Amino acid sequence: MNLTLQIWRQNGPNDAGRMVEYKVSDISEHMSFLEMMDVLNEELVAKGDDPVAFDHDCREGICGMCSMFINGEAHGPDRGVTTCQLHMRMFNDGDTIYIEPFRAKAFPVIKDLIVDRSSFDRIQHAGGYVSVNTSGNTQDANSLPVPKADADKAFDAATCIGCGACVATCKNSSAMLFVGAKVSQYALLPQGKVEAVERVKNMVHQMDLEGFGNCTNTGACEIECPKGISLSNIARMNREFFVSALAGE
Amino acid sequence: MSTLDAKIPEGPIDKKWTNHKNKINLVNPANKRLIDVIVVGTGLAGGSAAATLAELGYNVKAFAYQDSPRRAHSIAAQGGINAAKNYQGDGDSTYRLFYDTVKGGDYRSREANVYRLAEVSANIIDQCVAQGVPFARDYGGLLDNRSFGGVLVSRTFYAKGQTGQQLLLGAYSAMNRQIARGKIKMYNRHEMLDVVVVDGKARGIIARNLVTGEIERHSAHAVVIASGGYGNVYFLSTNAMGSNASAAWKIHKKGAYFANPCYTQIHPTCIPRSGDYQSKLTLMSESLRNDGRIWVPKNMDDVLAIREGRKKPTDLSEEERDYYLERRYPAFGNLVPRDVASRAAKERCDAGYGVNETGEAVYLDFKSAIERYGKEQAQIHGISNPSKEQILEMGEKVVENKYGNLFQMYEKIVDENPYKTPMKIYPATHYTMGGIWVDYNLMTTIPGCYAIGEANFSDHGANRLGASALMQGLADGYFVLPYTIGDYLSHDIRTGAIPTNTPEFDEAEKAVKDRINFFINNNGTKTVDHFHKRLGKVMWDKVGMARNAQGLNEAMAEIKAIREEFWKDVKVPGKADELNPELEKAGRVADFLELGELFARDALQREESCGGHFREESVELDGEQKGEAKRNDTDFAFVAAWEYKGEPADAVLHKENLEFKDIELKQRSYK
Ligand SMILES: Cc1cc2nc3c(=O)[nH]c(=O)nc-3n(C[C@H](O)[C@H](O)[C@H](O)COP(=O)(O)OP(=O)(O)OC[C@H]3O[C@@H](n4cnc5c(N)ncnc54)[C@H](O)[C@@H]3O)c2cc1C
Ligand code: SF4
Ligand code: FES
Numbered sequence: 001m002n003l004t005l006q007i008w009r010q011n012g013p014n015d016a017g018r019m020v021e022y023k024v025s026d027i028s029e030h031m032s033f034l035e036m037m038d039v040l041n042e043e044l045v046a047k048g049d050d051p052v053a054f055d056h057d058c059r060e061g062i063c064g065m066c067s068m069f070i071n072g073e074a075h076g077p078d079r080g081v082t083t084c085q086l087h088m089r090m091f092n093d094g095d096t097i098y099i100e101p102f103r104a105k106a107f108p109v110i111k112d113l114i115v116d117r118s119s120f121d122r123i124q125h126a127g128g129y130v131s132v133n134t135s136g137n138t139q140d141a142n143s144l145p146v147p148k149a150d151a152d153k154a155f156d157a158a159t160c161i162g163c164g165a166c167v168a169t170c171k172n173s174s175a176m177l178f179v180g181a182k183v184s185q186y187a188l189l190p191q192g193k194v195e196a197v198e199r200v201k202n203m204v205h206q207m208d209l210e211g212f213g214n215c216t217n218t219g220a221c222e223i224e225c226p227k228g229i230s231l232s233n234i235a236r237m238n239r240e241f242f243v244s245a246l247a248g249e
Numbered sequence: 250m251s252t253l254d255a256k257i258p259e260g261p262i263d264k265k266w267t268n269h270k271n272k273i274n275l276v277n278p279a280n281k282r283l284i285d286v287i288v289v290g291t292g293l294a295g296g297s298a299a300a301t302l303a304e305l306g307y308n309v310k311a312f313a314y315q316d317s318p319r320r321a322h323s324i325a326a327q328g329g330i331n332a333a334k335n336y337q338g339d340g341d342s343t344y345r346l347f348y349d350t351v352k353g354g355d356y357r358s359r360e361a362n363v364y365r366l367a368e369v370s371a372n373i374i375d376q377c378v379a380q381g382v383p384f385a386r387d388y389g390g391l392l393d394n395r396s397f398g399g400v401l402v403s404r405t406f407y408a409k410g411q412t413g414q415q416l417l418l419g420a421y422s423a424m425n426r427q428i429a430r431g432k433i434k435m436y437n438r439h440e441m442l443d444v445v446v447v448d449g450k451a452r453g454i455i456a457r458n459l460v461t462g463e464i465e466r467h468s469a470h471a472v473v474i475a476s477g478g479y480g481n482v483y484f485l486s487t488n489a490m491g492s493n494a495s496a497a498w499k500i501h502k503k504g505a506y507f508a509n510p511c512y513t514q515i516h517p518t519c520i521p522r523s524g525d526y527q528s529k530l531t532l533m534s535e536s537l538r539n540d541g542r543i544w545v546p547k548n549m550d551d552v553l554a555i556r557e558g559r560k561k562p563t564d565l566s567e568e569e570r571d572y573y574l575e576r577r578y579p580a581f582g583n584l585v586p587r588d589v590a591s592r593a594a595k596e597r598c599d600a601g602y603g604v605n606e607t608g609e610a611v612y613l614d615f616k617s618a619i620e621r622y623g624k625e626q627a628q629i630h631g632i633s634n635p636s637k638e639q640i641l642e643m644g645e646k647v648v649e650n651k652y653g654n655l656f657q658m659y660e661k662i663v664d665e666n667p668y669k670t671p672m673k674i675y676p677a678t679h680y681t682m683g684g685i686w687v688d689y690n691l692m693t694t695i696p697g698c699y700a701i702g703e704a705n706f707s708d709h710g711a712n713r714l715g716a717s718a719l720m721q722g723l724a725d726g727y728f729v730l731p732y733t734i735g736d737y738l739s740h741d742i743r744t745g746a747i748p749t750n751t752p753e754f755d756e757a758e759k760a761v762k763d764r765i766n767f768f769i770n771n772n773g774t775k776t777v778d779h780f781h782k783r784l785g786k787v788m789w790d791k792v793g794m795a796r797n798a799q800g801l802n803e804a805m806a807e808i809k810a811i812r813e814e815f816w817k818d819v820k821v822p823g824k825a826d827e828l829n830p831e832l833e834k835a836g837r838v839a840d841f842l843e844l845g846e847l848f849a850r851d852a853l854q855r856e857e858s859c860g861g862h863f864r865e866e867s868v869e870l871d872g873e874q875k876g877e878a879k880r881n882d883t884d885f886a887f888v889a890a891w892e893y894k895g896e897p898a899d900a901v902l903h904k905e906n907l908e909f910k911d912i913e914l915k916q917r918s919y920k
Contacts, residue, residue: 012827034528038526045776046820053828056490057489058324058325058490059489060325061658062325064319064320081661085662089664114828121319130379130422134297136372136376140375141374141378141379141384142392145389146386151384151390155385159414161414185381189381189383192381
């Protein structure tokens with residue numbers, strides 16, 4: 001198929017940035033979206049132009065690097081996939097595709113489609129761990145059974161890939177789904193419960209410092225999340241936060 | 250040629266590690282504060298090492314090319330991690346894990362290292378559970394296990410098909426705790442471009458800030474390389490796009506020997522290639538072979554009918570299918586080790602039985618498993634006379650619980666529903682057993698420079714068993730390196746901070762800058778990927794699943810020619826002092842073009858078949874093992890460690906002779 005691409009080009013954090021039009025032809029429906037971008041970039045380099053910078057690494061939906069806002073949706077039109085898992089069979093010959101970075105105050109643009117998501121890391125530094133030393137002198141792994149239902153729920157929360165689609169989608173740029181997932185994973189496991197009160201306080205505090213917005217329960221994040229992280233994680237975090245507020249008094 | 254000293258401690262194999270730990274020098278906690286350690290790479294190996302070193306009190310500087318440690322390629326590991334816990338009571342033990350690993354590696358690994366790995370494996374699971382890693386559990390709340398290829402026990406711990414992700418997030422969380430305490434300084438989006446050697450010791454690195462392009466000097470008392478494997482030398486592999494050999498290759502050029510580059514794992518179950526635009530290949534975890542059966546049609550007519558769309562695989566009766574692994578290897582069946590399974594798939598496809606348009610695909614079928622589980626569920630739920638639909642529905646649910654994300658991934662890529670029709674799979678480059686040579690302490694031949702995880706060569710011999718890379722990475726990082734490095738650093742407590750304003754740093758920085766400027770100013774006519782793809786094709790065709798002397802000689806010449814053309818004609822757009830992905834790729838491909846040639850040379854030198862290295866000249870000619878790989882222990886029971894001398898063709902071979910005292914050298918049989 002032949003396509004028209006409207007791509008956000010921005011030279012650096014201080015450049016104003018603009019949409020630029022490109023054409024690509026002979027795109028196979030079996031290509032992934034990023035392979036289509038590779039085709040474009042090879043052509044740009046061959047012509048002596050600057051290729052479009054975008055983040056990617058694993059190209060199988062797990063590292064959370066890729067992050068394109070395609071036709072107004074984080075990770076594009078398909079459901080339950082990251083940008084790298086999106087395939088061209090979702091588009092039609094002659095389409096115009098709009099490609100932008102994940103936008104949020106807490107995710108400043110570095111170049112073109114690449115944004116700085118280190119705010120996510122700093123939230124994790126604030127409490128995304130269990131305070132256990134890595135000495136290996138811990139108790140036997142099976143000495144503390146965990147109900148399967150809890151373990152499964154903790155796992156589901158833990159599958160968040162930290163991509164930021166939830167933030168990019170939210171009209172308030174809220175990071176509640178991301179933070180809720182991490183808080184939930186630990187709150188559901190006995191190993192994490194010990195520090196639950198402190199953890200949620202610290203992580204939420206850092207989230208506010210980073211400039212993420214509030215949650216107004218629109219639920220767009222859950223729809224766009226490539227890993228199906230459920231809104232119930234936000235509810236759990238709110239409960240945990242409430243408990244921590246009580247504990248603080 | 251010299252022989253290498255692996256510094257293996259004295260004593261019986263099951264006492265070596267304990268005795269060694271008791272004897273080596275320690276650094277007292279107050280002095281650790283005076284010592285800096287650089288860790289390049291924050292995957293499972295580097296992340297766990299950085300966290301543990303920081304926790305012990307060292308000042309750690311950690312580097313990764315991604316924007317967060319959480320994105321290292323370890324995140325993509327799917328199937329699981331081994332540990333000799335014997336929770337299933339099926340006869341597992343430290344010795345059995347040790348034995349399976351040495352045998353699986355086709356008797357080309359170092360016994361003492363492998364034993365230590367098996368010994369610490371159980372601790373890894375304890376550690377990870379304590380960190381809140383949500384492993385799969387059974388209904389009683391205890392940890393669940395599955396089995397992997399090449400073994401007869403269930404010792405693999407898993408978190409659905411995202412085990413690597415969960416383990417890496419565990420290591421990342423341990424790092425976060427130390428980053429918050431200021432004990433780890435994390436340099437994301439930084440690439441190490443050289444190591445700095447001062448008075449014969451590794452004392453720092455030159456790194457490029459990938460956002461600003463700035464070239465930085467970082468000093469330390471020791472440097473740990475944990476930069477992963479070099480599978481991308483094939484261009485197409487299951488590795489991440491950025492996975493590279495550069496950090497390892499840079500230390501190689503400064504004196505670290507590179508061991509067994511030709512030992513590469515071609516994984517049997519990957520999604521086949523679909524076109525020339527393909528940028529990478531996707532693994533379908535080996536765990537699927539627990540429940541999937543591999544087959545091709547028995548009759549050529551059916552093969553053609555399927556390729557032409559006249560028949561569907563589901564139309565073929567059991568009698569019309571050739572479950573060739575079950576046929577050839579009745580004892581292990583679909584669970585033979587990877588190298589064996591890959592070669593068997595190639596054999597069938599070379600004979601013309603491949604089931605897709607390219608003729609390079611075989612089926613991985615879940616029908617039997619779905620039916621078996623469905624019947625089991627019906628029994629459990631007390632449904633007598635369940636309908637076929639009920640059985641399938643319940644069976645699919647069980648399979649979804651085990652492999653849901655893999656099935657989803659497959660469907661998104663191939664656009665076919667693997668619950669209803671068998672998956673198509675074909676072997677692809679996946680893992681590199683070869684790597685930087687290290688001694689028992691994980692130190693390279695540069696004093697003070699260590700290599701851990703996939704970057705080193707140590708534990709898997711000529712073939713790695715499934716679920717053992719995660720085990721090795723975490724063993725190295727959490728439990729081995731943090732001890733052994735103390736022995737070396739105990740001599741550095743009075744050294745003081747290492748200055749960066751010295752001639753050694755000047756020189757290294759200048760070389761790095763010169764190379765970058767060369768790329769930017771070269772104004773050639775061909776893109777970096779153009780050269781990378783050509784290299785990959787030579788590697789796959791001539792240094793792939795089957796190798797012979799003629800092909801390897803040709804490969805060496807061709808790679809050299811591609812390399813020379815690359816340096817004349819490569820085109821790198823943009824500037825040096827900005828974010829420039831093409832520039833990053835150019836540096837990595839330049840190193841792959843040297844490594845590729847050494848790889849072929851190593852394969853040429855090894856005139857035997859062992860593990861993932863299959864020489865067509867070396868097969869069993871008769872008897873029960875006819876046609877199987879033939880190892881030659883008399884002449885080749887050694888590690889080939891190469892010393893850099895300029896051109897790859899001039900590299901000097903050093904041998905570490907392998908002694909097998911605790912395991913009898915036998916031909917590997919999975920029949
Ligand atoms: C798809 C897939 C599935 C797998 N599944 C399994 C499994 O189920 N079980 C199993 O045991 N093994 C599995 N493996 C193998 C296993 O995942 C890897 O061998 C292992 O994770 C490697 O870990 P590592 O820490 O050595 O390297 P990596 O995780 O690759 O980390 C490399 C690190 O080095 C950094 N880096 C690299 N170069 C530089 C540089 N020049 N400068 C700075 N930083 C650099 C990167 O940023 C990264 O942080 C799988 C592998 C793949 C590809
Ligand atoms: S919650 Fe979902 S959308 Fe948000 S960062 Fe995690 S995986 Fe991405
Ligand atoms: S590139 Fe890793 S999730 Fe898309």
